[in-house]
Amino acid sequence: MIHLPEFLSPDLLRPLGLTLLHFIWQGAALAALAALAMALTKSASARYVLGIAALLAMVAAPIVTFVALQQDSSAKAVAPQPVSQLVLIHTGNLSDPHSAMRLSNGMHPAPTPAPDKSYLWLVQAWFLGVLLFSMRTAGGVLALERLRRREATPIGDTLLESCLKLQRRIGLHRVVRYCESVHLDAPAVIGWLRPVVLLPASTLTGLSEAQLLAVIAHELAHIRRYDAFVNLFQVAAESILFYHPAVWWMSQRIRTEREHCCDDIAIAVCGNPLEYARALTLMEELRAAPSLAMAANHGALASRVRRLLGIPSLGAGMRTAGIAAAVLCLSVATVAGNAMFGVARNAATAQEPATEQEQREKDVASAIVVRAPQNPATPAVAPTLPKPAPAPFAAAQAAPRAEPSEPQSPSNQNAQQNVHESYIDGMKAAGVDISSVDDLIAMKVQGITPAYVRSMQAEGIKIDTDDLIGMKVQGITPEYIHQMRAEGLSPDASDLIGLKVQGVTPEYIHQMKDLGLKTDADDLIGMKVQGVTPEYIREMRAAGIKVDSDDIIGMKVQGITPAYVKEIQALGLHADADDLIGMKVQGVTPEYVKSLQAAGLKFDTDDLIGAKVQGVTPQFIEKARSHGFKDLTLEKLIELKVSGILE
Numbered sequence: 001m002i003h004l005p006e007f008l009s010p011d012l013l014r015p016l017g018l019t020l021l022h023f024i025w026q027g028a029a030l031a032a033l034a035a036l037a038m039a040l041t042k043s044a045s046a047r048y049v050l051g052i053a054a055l056l057a058m059v060a061a062p063i064v065t066f067v068a069l070q071q072d073s074s075a076k077a078v079a080p081q082p083v084s085q086l087v088l089i090h091t092g093n094l095s096d097p098h099s100a101m102r103l104s105n106g107m108h109p110a111p112t113p114a115p116d117k118s119y120l121w122l123v124q125a126w127f128l129g130v131l132l133f134s135m136r137t138a139g140g141v142l143a144l145e146r147l148r149r150r151e152a153t154p155i156g157d158t159l160l161e162s163c164l165k166l167q168r169r170i171g172l173h174r175v176v177r178y179c180e181s182v183h184l185d186a187p188a189v190i191g192w193l194r195p196v197v198l199l200p201a202s203t204l205t206g207l208s209e210a211q212l213l214a215v216i217a218h219e220l221a222h223i224r225r226y227d228a229f230v231n232l233f234q235v236a237a238e239s240i241l242f243y244h245p246a247v248w249w250m251s252q253r254i255r256t257e258r259e260h261c262c263d264d265i266a267i268a269v270c271g272n273p274l275e276y277a278r279a280l281t282l283m284e285e286l287r288a289a290p291s292l293a294m295a296a297n298h299g300a301l302a303s304r305v306r307r308l309l310g311i312p313s314l315g316a317g318m319r320t321a322g323i324a325a326a327v328l329c330l331s332v333a334t335v336a337g338n339a340m341f342g343v344a345r346n347a348a349t350a351q352e353p354a355t356e357q358e359q360r361e362k363d364v365a366s367a368i369v370v371r372a373p374q375n376p377a378t379p380a381v382a383p384t385l386p387k388p389a390p391a392p393f394a395a396a397q398a399a400p401r402a403e404p405s406e407p408q409s410p411s412n413q414n415a416q417q418n419v420h421e422s423y424i425d426g427m428k429a430a431g432v433d434i435s436s437v438d439d440l441i442a443m444k445v446q447g448i449t450p451a452y453v454r455s456m457q458a459e460g461i462k463i464d465t466d467d468l469i470g471m472k473v474q475g476i477t478p479e480y481i482h483q484m485r486a487e488g489l490s491p492d493a494s495d496l497i498g499l500k501v502q503g504v505t506p507e508y509i510h511q512m513k514d515l516g517l518k519t520d521a522d523d524l525i526g527m528k529v530q531g532v533t534p535e536y537i538r539e540m541r542a543a544g545i546k547v548d549s550d551d552i553i554g555m556k557v558q559g560i561t562p563a564y565v566k567e568i569q570a571l572g573l574h575a576d577a578d579d580l581i582g583m584k585v586q587g588v589t590p591e592y593v594k595s596l597q598a599a600g601l602k603f604d605t606d607d608l609i610g611a612k613v614q615g616v617t618p619q620f621i622e623k624a625r626s627h628g629f630k631d632l633t634l635e636k637l638i639e640l641k642v643s644g645i646l647e
Contacts, residue, residue, distance in 0.1 A: 014069075016066060017119030018119075026062075027058055034051060044261050055254065058244075130240060159199075166220065167220055170217060172220050176197060181199070195228065197216065199216070215276075215279050217265065217266040221265035221266060224265075230258070423450075426450035427453065430450045432468070442469050464493075471497055483506050489524075512549075518548060527552065530557055543562055551577035554581045571597065599621045610634075
């Protein structure tokens with residue numbers, strides 16, 4: 001462990017340690033506020049500004065906290081403390097009681113307390129982390145200088161001219177160098193005052209001209225926006241506040257939004273999002289660019305490509321969850337901050353000196369008496385110690401007396417206990433399994449009471465927690481169960497939920513019964529789901545189709561309409577419900593039937609379905625007849641198709 005610098009006195013150690021601890025909740029609170037604001041902002045540039053503001057606040061928070069704590073500590077250090085000292089001084093003549101004893105009351109500053117070991121270790125660990133991350137930053141700066149000075153060569157005149165034109169289109173009037181590097185795999189910007197755009201050889205040969213210009217436009221956007229200076233500030237913030245994850249998260253969000261902003265500029269200049277997205281995809285695996293450089297392939301490629309192509313990346317549910325998480329994090333950080341203030345306040349109170357009365361008594365008890373040799377002619381005078389003066393009335397009033405709390409009667413305690421336990425006990429008594437906390441909370445939220453459970457049990461319904469929640473959500477009551485049973489149904493919990501969800505009413509059941517259909521719960525739910533109405537059944541029967549509940553559901557699923565039935569019948573086919581469903585499934589249309597009839601074929605519904613399945617078309621029929629085949633029936637055509645002879 002390193003040693004603290006000599007200038008860091010114990011008076012600075014405690015404020016600095018507390019500052020580092022306070023930033024834990026401060027950083028979390030600032031990150032939560034930034035996340036909440038970013039979630040409500042649609043513009044990438046606005047989110048970028050919010051991120052920078054949040055990171056600035058994170059850097060400023062420890063400074064403000066340290067100054068406030070240091071001022072508070074200094075004020076306490078210089079505050080005078082009352083001290084009572086009893087000193088017996090030898091004056092050479094003990095016959096004078098006034099010279100034998102003097103009581104002096106004075107004021108002197110409180111002694112400087114010894115530094116707390118925990119703060120010492122905390123601050124030393126922080127210094128070590130800052131040193132390590134600073135060394136990393138220094139290494140990155142040296143690597144950039146090496147790339148800029150030694151390992152870059154000028155690009156060709158043709159490409160340079162294109163880059164200068166692109167620079168003028170972007171509105172960048174600074175002097176920018178364009179070089180080629182063999183040690184980079186993706187274009188990058190290096191330098192703060194004299195920027196250099198480095199173009200790797202692989203990019204020059206692997207990208208088309210449009211893609212290359214779009215990528216260069218991205219790098220020029222970084223220069224125009226002075227992103228290198230913001231990135232340097234981010235690296236400094238990460239080095240100083242390295243121990244807080246919120247700092248790293250916020251810095252990463254800034255980098256992400258920065259890439260989005262530059263992507264927008266590149267697309268505005270080049271006008272081809274698809275080509276630019278392809279260029280980013282080609283460079284996805286080429287990530288040999290230093291972190292201090294502004295590289296085009298930095299950031300999450302998938303999200304950037306989705307954004308460029310206008311594909312939404314997160315649904316409303318995820319966005320809502322992010323807002324909720326930010327609010328929760330902010331609440332937790334606020335509570336943690338209050339707790340830390342309380343701990344610091346208690347620790348400061350524990351280190352405060354005793355009251356004047358207690359200090360006076362301690363000083364009297366520890367008084368030093370200096371005795372001189374007594375003169376035999378002079379009788380010794382026993383000094384009388386003055387009694388300590390009573391504490392002022394104001395001091396007695398300083399500490400408020402705690403009022404005794406009113407004792408609670410046993411009946412009140414039982415009432416409070418029943419408030420918390422009555423719901424659980426009632427559900428247990430009703431026979432509900434409450435082993436799952438989630439189920440118990442869900443039942444409570446939905447307003448399921450023990451009385452509701454008993455009412456369902458009284459109807460003979462066997463239910464579990466899921467059924468209870470489902471029935472309560474759908475508003476199933478004992479009256480609804482009575483209505484269903486009056487119609488001849490014997491539904492269980494699942495049937496009741498399905499019937500209620502689909503809106504099966506006693507009137508609907510009456511109508512189905514009047515049409516002679518089987519009306520059990522499954523059939524009713526199926527017909528209601530498919531939108532089977534009494535009118536639809538009457539139209540099918542008017543067309544001569546005899547249907548039961550299963551047939552009518554199948555016909556409705558396949559989209560068989562009365563008009564389709566009439567067209568098929570008009571072509572001379574006699575199809576029942578099963579035939580109609582089969583033809584509709586295979587895509588048999590009236591036009592297909594007419595084409596086969598025009599070819600002089602005779603067939604029934606089974607042949608028709610088989611021909612459609614095997615792909616027998618009018619063209620195939622003409623091809624077969626062109627080979628001299630005669631007396632072809634639909635069955636023979638199907639056999640020819642299956643055998644593949646004419647292929």
